[in-house]
Amino acid sequence: MLLRVGSSRGQMKIQQMAFVLIALVLFLVLAGLFVLTISSSSLRQKAELQREAQALEQVRKLATSPEFSFTSSGDCESCIDLDKVFALKERASYKGFWKLPLIKIIKTGEDLVECSELNYPNCGAITLANQTQNVVAPRGAFVALCRHTNKGYSCEMGKIIAGFETT
Amino acid sequence: MKKGQEEIVGFVLIIVLVAIALVIFLSISFRSSGNERLESTDVYQFVSSAMEISTDCALATSEDYAQVKDLLRACQLGRNCYDGKESCEVLKIKLADIIDRGWQVQDQGNIASYYWLSEYVIGETREKMFEVKKGNCTGSSYGSSYSIPAQAGRIDNSLVVCRN
Numbered sequence: 001m002l003l004r005v006g007s008s009r010g011q012m013k014i015q016q017m018a019f020v021l022i023a024l025v026l027f028l029v030l031a032g033l034f035v036l037t038i039s040s041s042s043l044r045q046k047a048e049l050q051r052e053a054q055a056l057e058q059v060r061k062l063a064t065s066p067e068f069s070f071t072s073s074g075d076c077e078s079c080i081d082l083d084k085v086f087a088l089k090e091r092a093s094y095k096g097f098w099k100l101p102l103i104k105i106i107k108t109g110e111d112l113v114e115c116s117e118l119n120y121p122n123c124g125a126i127t128l129a130n131q132t133q134n135v136v137a138p139r140g141a142f143v144a145l146c147r148h149t150n151k152g153y154s155c156e157m158g159k160i161i162a163g164f165e166t167t
Numbered sequence: 168m169k170k171g172q173e174e175i176v177g178f179v180l181i182i183v184l185v186a187i188a189l190v191i192f193l194s195i196s197f198r199s200s201g202n203e204r205l206e207s208t209d210v211y212q213f214v215s216s217a218m219e220i221s222t223d224c225a226l227a228t229s230e231d232y233a234q235v236k237d238l239l240r241a242c243q244l245g246r247n248c249y250d251g252k253e254s255c256e257v258l259k260i261k262l263a264d265i266i267d268r269g270w271q272v273q274d275q276g277n278i279a280s281y282y283w284l285s286e287y288v289i290g291e292t293r294e295k296m297f298e299v300k301k302g303n304c305t306g307s308s309y310g311s312s313y314s315i316p317a318q319a320g321r322i323d324n325s326l327v328v329c330r331n
Contacts, residue, residue, distance in 0.1 A: 016171070020178060027182060031189055038193065053208040060212055078216040109268020142212040142269065144219035151230045154221040157213075157265050 059162045060141040070146040079144045101131035102163030138163040207309035214313040224248035224257040280304045280329040289320030304329035
């Protein structure tokens with residue numbers, strides 16, 4: 001009888017310990033889930049910022065292509081030759097060349113009057129591609145828009161805007 | 168039975184204390200102050216492009232109009248423009264204009280304020296050249312910096328843009 005009482009006491013203690021351990025594990029799992037939820041939400045924000053930075057870099061790389069780059073100012077990676085771009089606008093052979101649905105170069109802070117032979121260079125925008133369907137939100141990257149003048153060259157702040165096709 | 172109840176109470180107390188400590192720890196680690204500045208590719212591209220922008224200040228001759236990067240170096244040396252204007256003053260006005268146009272800073276607009284700082288750095292010494300600012304930053308801010316070589320050191324140019 002003493003043995004029976006002793007063993008049931010032991011069993012009771014084992015059961016108590018088991019409940020304590022289960023409760024502890026449940027608590028740690030809940031705490032872990034809580035921490036993961038918070039850290040993954042900040043991860044999403046960081047991933048979004050990373051994607052945005054990559055898209056901006058892709059747009060900026062257009063400026064370094066030979067069709068856009070301004071070479072008279074030395075090693076300026078962010079300089080676009082506005083005269084060259086305006087000449088390309090009218091060339092049929094460059095229609096669809098960049099395989100982007102939207103490419104636009106604008107002067108910041110000015111009215112976006114489209115450039116033509118009548119108003120160049122006193123205009124605000126040069127559009128090389130303007131497809132509006134199946135285009136994700138366009139990205140713009142700051143560049144320096146440079147032109148040759150009779151006194152050398154002159155640059156002003158602008159943006160190159162590119163739209164990408166939806167997947 | 169009483170002993171068992173005591174043990175349960177003690178266990179619950181420990182759980183509650185650990186939970187409170189965890190919540191305090193998490194709230195401190197994930198608190199983000201309103202003035203936390205995020206590094207921005209957009210701002211970096213703006214500052215690097217701004218270096219190439221032409222200004223109204225001619226340096227060597229009456230037609231040798233300087234770019235912002237040349238004017239920064241002239242400002243650091245204390246040189247004046249060909250027409251006698253102070254290069255630093257011309258630079259501040261030009262930068263304010265470029266930033267206003269580029270970021271369309273308005274009172275009710277998306278961008279609330281900005282702060283541009285140019286410093287001459289040589290070795291461990293930083294010498295403030297000038298600053299250009301507009302508005303008060305109360306929301307989240309984005310910034311970046313771009314350096315150009317100047318004499319024996321460099322000129323660090325940083326821009327912080329603040330959104331509403």
